[in-house]
Amino acid sequence: METTEKSVTTTSDEGKTIAIIAYITLIGFVVALVMNSSKKHPLASFHIRQMLGLLLTGLVVGMVGVIPILGWIINLVAVFFFLYMWIMGLISAVNGREKVLPFLGEKYAEWFKNL
Template sequence: MDSQQSPHDLTSASGKAEEVADKSTAIIAYITLVGLIIAFVMNNEKKQPFASFHIRQSLGIVLTGVALGFINIIPFLGWVISLLGILVLIVLWILGLMSAIQGQEKTLPVVGKHFQEWFKSI
């Protein structure tokens, strides 16, 4: 009836807590621009690889959305490109969020590898 935990149990418990915090930060990154900023600040002190991965993916989605906003200024052709681009971004956002919820580091189709490369300092 030993009530003490072994050091291995404590390590796994703290590791599990860090994993949950890491996953939470990754999920928050996909929830609006404010969520991305909060996740960035949360991850700034102690760089968590999983959270950093998803912050880079989310930042890429947001910046692509801003670029599409500028393209939307162009009459007709810009509107069509922007509309199609926003629909693609919504799909990418859902894929990224689902990947974070499942605890996986799946890059987004087509652009995910570029986001990881461009924002590797985050």
């Protein structure tokens, strides 16, 4: 019985570790994708989807920054917005919870559900 409990805890810890790695830079996101590709951990998959959405949304908003003045203002506001969302996602991963990111998290889960 102890072995079963340990394997469940180990699996949970492994998924939690992958989820945390997903939030640490773009390289960490790619590493998390590779680590989660063979054995899918539900927690890790959830946070990988959330981070993918955050990265893609940041990329799209970053393209708006090409527009002088208005684009710069939008980017400045977006930096704080994405920083807040990233911190909330990282805290959720550290706590081992599947809590969607504020504002767009539910959409990310819906759009990337096949990942």
